[in-house]
Amino acid sequence: MNSMDVEVIRTAMDWMNRGHRVVLGTVVRTWGSSPRPPGSLMIIRDDGQVAGSLSGGCIEDDLIDRVKRGELAPRLPQATTYGVTAEEAQRFGLPCGGTVQIVLEPLSAQSLLRDMLAAIESHRVIRRRLELATGLVSLRPCDDGDALRFDGQVLETVHGPRLRLVIIGGGQLSRYLASMAVMLDYRVTVCDPREEYHEGWAEMEGVTLSRLMPDDLVIAMNLDANSALVAVTHDPKLDDLALMEALKTPAFYVGALGSRRNNDNRRLRLKDFDVSETELLKLRGPVGLNLGAKTPPEIAMSIVAEMTAARRGVDLTGPLADWSGSQTECRVSA
Template identity: 60%
Template sequence: MDSVDLEVLKSSARWLADGHRVLLVTVVKTWGSSPRPVGAMLAVRADGHVVGSVSGGCIEDDLIDRVRQRGVEQERPQALKYGVSAQEAHRFGLPCGGTIQLVLEPLTLASGIAELCAAVEAGRLIARTLDMATGAARLEPAQATDGVLFDGTTLLTIHGPRYRMLVIGAGQLSRYLCSIAVGLDYQVTVCDPREEYTEEWNVPGTTIVRAMPDDTVMDMKLDERCAVIALTHDPKLDDLALMEALKTPAFYVGALGSRRNNAARRKRLKEFDLNDEELARLHGPAGIYIGSRTPPEIALSILAELTAAKNGVSLPELLRVEGAKAVREMAGNAVGCGAL
């Protein structure tokens, strides 16, 4: 769960505790283009105060106007669609005639929002099941890491802590990568036992640790909502992190380096008793091929690949650094041979 949606839940719980009526709005389905993804949330207080978003702003305005005029009058959750017609799509700012389906849920103290917030802040992954007919909500430990399921009778949403990122190395590239990662709402930890690097580290929103990388990986207890990126170019540091991270459920484990260094790294890691399946999880050289040369461009390349992995997008080999460079070399050799 990103910090925006957690803030929606925390504000809802606070408003309820203060005696306000609150309407919780959740995006449950989209067709075509949509400004906000499935699972995005908005809370509207009876006096029109609002936190979160479900669109580019026009749908929020309509919901706020509805609440201001009528209050939170409904007693049970209801589903609502916006943008069914081209006219509505234009009115509500939905691009390309998109359609969005929302669930509007009037909250009470029995909705379990305060308990849900406490569980998420404690680092637990929670499934919340809402009965559309009664408005009753049930909280249970979740198995999946993300997801929204809506069948018209129940709404299942998964809530959990923020995605975490462990970066090995506090060099220049790490500064750019971590700055962007903070903007992407990752909880970023930077590990580097070298004082000459950590003494100058000052990227806001990140945590710096000076322990050995393998110890840090184990201490963080990485799960499916974690990513690890090794950026030091020093095998004594990168390999220590990778050999432990590849044994965890982390959704992304990557390492910077050339194709030659990557091949040597894989050979070294195999000596640490990593099996072929674990080694296959390593993204190396990390990133997608965009011709990047500068540290900011390399950071963008790595985070693009990481984002695809987070969102379950399988990238074609031609987009990966190793595959793209191999094809470019083959093309160059073919041209050279033709010129002879």
């Protein structure tokens, strides 16, 4: 669950506390092209106010009208589908004839929203189970992936902490990288013990500045499978300290800026810190997709693109991930 969806749940609780009837909509399945992926949330209040989005505006007006009239989920959850026919897809503006299935759930104290938020705020990942026939909701710890499950009778969704990104180095590239990561809903920590790189970070929303040595910070943060780390200082005394600890964690992405030659040398150095061959295979360097990026914003974009691909399980062995023919020795200074 990302921060936008957490705000949707908090808003739902606020509306309920003020005496409103609230219906929660969850995208459970899509066919063809769809603006919003499974797991997207929207709440509809009894007077038509909404928060969140299920289709980027395609079907919201119809849903709002039907919920206000009491046609959908008046007492128990139910599923509804938009875009079954080409005519309906055109009517609602669904792109490329896409189809979206939504589960609508009337919220109450039995929806366990407060318990779910408490778990998220405690950095725990939970699976929420909703029985459509009864409206019964249950929560349990989750360690089996983040996939949404819906079989027509039971909806299971996974909710937990936001993604984390650690950036080693507080230079110009780091500012672009941090800004883009925040927009993608990462909680960003910038680590740089060098005082000359601290100016301005306190004013950047969604970013925390750490003055710890990089290895100490990585150990303290206990990086998990929702975590990524990118080292961009070009200084082995900082980058290598972070990498040697990050590569031993379940972090889904660990990368380092620099040319192929520099990264080959870095791998040799890391072996001296007892980093195994298996762990070294996790290191992405040169970091980012090979987009021909030159400027700091372009390089930051290539990095977050590769991070997104890694998180989504996209094959990263294709041409955009191949640096073997690159003549670039140093992409940018930190």
